[in-house]
Amino acid sequence: MADSDCLHPQHVMVELKLGHVEQGLNLSAEACWNQVGDDWRFFIEHGKVFGFLDEDQRLIASAAALPHDSRFGFVSMVLVTKRWRRNGLATRLVNRCIEWLDRHELMPVLDATADGARVYVRQGFVSQFALDRWQLVPSGGPDAPVPAPDVPWPASEDSLPIAELVxxxxxxxxxxxxxxxxxxxxRSTTRLFVSPGRNGFAIMRRGRNALQVGPLVASSSDVAISLVQKILCSTDEPIFVDVPAMAVPFGQWLKSRGFTVQRSFERMALGRSLPFGRPAELFSSAGPEFG
Ligand SMILES: CC(C)(COP(=O)(O)OP(=O)(O)OC[C@H]1O[C@@H](n2cnc3c(N)ncnc32)[C@H](O)[C@@H]1OP(=O)(O)O)[C@@H](O)C(=O)NCCC(=O)NCCS
Structure with a gap:
């Protein structure tokens, strides 16, 4: 569905549909991001994804708005292909996401990369807290896509009713x-890990470059550590964990186990510096795209 928003005569803002998933993946792969097709599909099915197409109908920029059952929604997948950066495309797309969330009375929240933060600060986003992406790369490097397994992992023995997880x-x-x-x-390759006291859980899903741990929610650092110990016994593939920087003892423990900080993000919200929820119980977000 094209709208009248045009930056260049040949650049039309469109709403992305499921048919754009492959092109979305090309954009996130160009930035070496960890999303898989299921992630793009989720945004398109449950939120609004806007993009710019070039004259050959190729997707050159994107941004997604994802509503949550809350006072806020998430803005993510803000990507502009290298050739078209610094033309105001990200600003236009994020503004469209803000408008859409505003119509649903949801405050826009996002996890910004350093480059993204330069765009968002101009739009009125303010910092809430920092997150560090800790990665464990047992062998080789995280750059090569992780091959999908021929068969799904064995079903996890851990379980908790979904209402309790939620x-x-x-x-x-x-x-x-x-x-x-x-x-x-x-997703057939997802694994769930639950603490014995049912006071914490971690979901691990397959990403393009590494297994993504998150959300990891726990009542204390010790519970979070026991969940990651369990995860480390279950795989020797590269792992990403997106940890609020305030979780210092947890970060120190990850470091002692060989994790290193690959990059950092800034949780930002439009005009609100007070975080939502209880960040002290969040030991890994669901990734910067979901929060
Ligand atoms: C971050 C990104 C989306 C910005 O897209 P963009 O279309 O180039 O951004 P805009 O043109 O709307 O930038 C608006 C303003 O933000 C600032 N800005 C944007 N990118 C910047 C950069 N790399 N360095 C310094 N300032 C920057 C500038 O003030 C710019 O205005 P100007 O060009 O008139 O000086 C793009 O660089 C990108 O895709 N990066 C890789 C993926 C990523 O990090 N995405 C953000 C996820 S949170």
Missing amino acids: ALDARATGAARPRLIGDFLA
Whole structure:
């Protein structure tokens, strides 16, 4: 569905459909991001994804707005192909996401890369807290895509009713996310890890470059550490964990196990510096694209 928003005569803002998933993946792969097709599909099915196409109908920029059952929604997948950067495309797309969330009375929240933050500060986004992406690369490097397994992992022995997972997640993040949690769990290669006291859980899903751990919600650092210990026993593939920088003892423990900080993000919201939920119980976000 084209709208009248044109930057260049040949650049038309469109709303992305499922048929754009492959092109979306090309954009996120160009930036070496970790998303897989299921992630793009989720944004298109459950949120609004806007993009710019060039004269050959190629996707050259994107941004997504994802509503949560909360007072806020997430803005993500802000990507502009190298050739078309510094032309105002990201600004236009993020403005469209802000408008869409505003119509649903949701405050825009996002996890910004350093480049992204330069765009968002101009739009009125303010910092809430920092997150570090800790990565463990047992062998080789994280740049090569992880081959999908021929068969799904064996079903995890851990389980907890989805309502309990959603409630723990909502306490930590400030948003009920049953569709997101349900989607992650429905993917055949996802694994769920639950603490013995049922006071914490971690979801691990397959990404393009590494296994993505998150959300990881726990009542304490010790519970979070025990969940990651369990995860480390289950795989020797590269792992990403997106940890709020305030979780210092947890970060120190990750470092002692060989994790290193690959990059950092800034949780930002439009005009609100006070975080939602209880960040002290969030030990890994669901990734910068979901929060
Ligand atoms: C970050 C990104 C989306 C910006 O896209 P863009 O279309 O180039 O951004 P805009 O043209 O709207 O930039 C608006 C303003 O933000 C600032 N800005 C944007 N990118 C900048 C950069 N790399 N360095 C310094 N300032 C920058 C500038 O003030 C710019 O205005 P100007 O060009 O008139 O000086 C793009 O660089 C990108 O795709 N990067 C890789 C993926 C990524 O990090 N995405 C953000 C995820 S949170």
